[in-house]
Amino acid sequence: MKSPIPDYLDEILDSVRSDDAGERADYIPELASADPDRLGAAFATLDGEIYCAGDADSAFSIQSISKPFAYALALTDRGISAVLDKVDVEPSGEAFNEISLDDEGRPLNPMINAGAITTHSLVGPEGCSAEERLERLTAGLSAFAGRQLSVDERVYGSELNDAHRNLAIAHMLRSYDILAEDPGVVVEGYTRQCSLMVTVHDLAVMAATLANQGVNPVTGERVVPASVIRQVLSVMSTCGMYDAAGDWTTQVGIPAKSGVAGGIIGALPGQLGIATFSPRLDKHGNSVRGVSLFERFSSDMGMHLMEVPAAARSVLRDHAPSGTETVRIFDLQGSIRFAGAERVVREVVGAEITENRVALDLTAVHSLDDVAGRMLLEVARRLSMEGKEVFLIDPDTVIPDPDPGTDGQLTVVSRGDELH
Numbered sequence: 001m002k003s004p005i006p007d008y009l010d011e012i013l014d015s016v017r018s019d020d021a022g023e024r025a026d027y028i029p030e031l032a033s034a035d036p037d038r039l040g041a042a043f044a045t046l047d048g049e050i051y052c053a054g055d056a057d058s059a060f061s062i063q064s065i066s067k068p069f070a071y072a073l074a075l076t077d078r079g080i081s082a083v084l085d086k087v088d089v090e091p092s093g094e095a096f097n098e099i100s101l102d103d104e105g106r107p108l109n110p111m112i113n114a115g116a117i118t119t120h121s122l123v124g125p126e127g128c129s130a131e132e133r134l135e136r137l138t139a140g141l142s143a144f145a146g147r148q149l150s151v152d153e154r155v156y157g158s159e160l161n162d163a164h165r166n167l168a169i170a171h172m173l174r175s176y177d178i179l180a181e182d183p184g185v186v187v188e189g190y191t192r193q194c195s196l197m198v199t200v201h202d203l204a205v206m207a208a209t210l211a212n213q214g215v216n217p218v219t220g221e222r223v224v225p226a227s228v229i230r231q232v233l234s235v236m237s238t239c240g241m242y243d244a245a246g247d248w249t250t251q252v253g254i255p256a257k258s259g260v261a262g263g264i265i266g267a268l269p270g271q272l273g274i275a276t277f278s279p280r281l282d283k284h285g286n287s288v289r290g291v292s293l294f295e296r297f298s299s300d301m302g303m304h305l306m307e308v309p310a311a312a313r314s315v316l317r318d319h320a321p322s323g324t325e326t327v328r329i330f331d332l333q334g335s336i337r338f339a340g341a342e343r344v345v346r347e348v349v350g351a352e353i354t355e356n357r358v359a360l361d362l363t364a365v366h367s368l369d370d371v372a373g374r375m376l377l378e379v380a381r382r383l384s385m386e387g388k389e390v391f392l393i394d395p396d397t398v399i400p401d402p403d404p405g406t407d408g409q410l411t412v413v414s415r416g417d418e419l420h
């Protein structure tokens with residue numbers, strides 16, 4: 001049987017194909033002459049499956065979509081606080097090329113050009129040369145894509161020739177000591193970064209690496225630490241679509257980044273990387289058909305981040321002993337996070353437990369986050385301090401290394417019937 005997903009993607013592409021609103025970016029001559037009708041989309045799942053449709057092999061320059069990845073590398077190389085000292089994380093509500101800095105000369109966020117030029121200068125170890133920085137940047141973005149990316153020299157030359165505005169921004173940054181080196185060299189490097197060539201297939205894998213806490217789901221390589229991803233996705237959701245960020249967040253609700261060549265990526269944490277490509281742009285510099293595609297994806301497939309499923313109503317069954325059983329068993333089930341664990345805590349605390357032995361049975365729990373694990377262990381600790389013998393039935397080790405803490409006693413068993 002054929003998967004319905006490529007058919008779905010084809011159908012959605014067809015539904016936006018006739019929309020020829022918008023204009024190609026004309027401040028970069030190479031982009032102004034690009035074929036405006038190309039249209040492609042790709043999904044990359046977190047177990048490495050890729051679905052492509054339309055012009056999936058068509059290459060285009062990454063442009064501003066490079067910004068979150070360069071930011072991730074700078075955060076990895078210099079640490080979050082050193083980067084925050086130079087680039088803030090406040091939405092600007094302004095155009096991508098606005099010359100806007102805060103009172104200390106810091107760019108408002110790493111997604112507008114002022115912030116991205118600064119971020120570019122922070123990639124690589126402190127004191128590295130401009131060449132070493134570019135090597136680190138290209139290798140890093142290639143690791144996100146899972147293949148070697150390269151610069152299109154024509155796109156690069158075409159933008160650099162006329163990069164007066166970015167040069168003006170860089171000189172401003174230099175005057176505030178936000179840039180510590182020759183502004184011209186930094187703008188050259190940043191323009192090369194924007195001229196790396198990608199396809200929607202590459203971008204979907206790059207976005208999936210963000211959605212997968214920094215591990216490329218195709219190559220299995222950890223590209224950046226998970227702590228960095230939280231920072232990057234947060235900034236993408238507040239600033240990734242510039243002065244259209246509010247509309248995007250309410251309509252689409254997926255952390256995203258657009259580029260003036262017509263690409264858009266969306267990274268749905270824990271689920272999917274998405275990429276679209278269509279060169280005509282709206283007044284914000286975002287692809288017109290790309291925005292429509294994302295609106296469709298989000299509503300058709302319930303991808304809005306604020307639209308989460310209702311918490312499972314029942315995460316616990318109190319299994320009072322009968323007959324010869326002498327153990328009070330609490331069966332837990334499903335996926336348990338803070339709210340589910342709070343329910344468990346409340347029910348165990350409220351239960352009248354006359355038995356000397358109490359078991360928390362996690363056999364039917366398929367995932368449990370860190371805070372839920374700690375809450376359950378605290379319940380176990382308190383039960384054992386009240387003199388109960390406490391068992392944790394955890395055949396799939398959903399709580400690795402269970403430590404019931406000071407004065408707690410806990411026996412871990414792999415199956416419930418071991419207790420009877």
Ligand code: DON
Binds near residue numbers: 096113166191
């Ligand atoms: O800095 C620039 O002008 C471009 N190379 C990148 C701009 C961009 O892609 C803005 N995003 N929509």
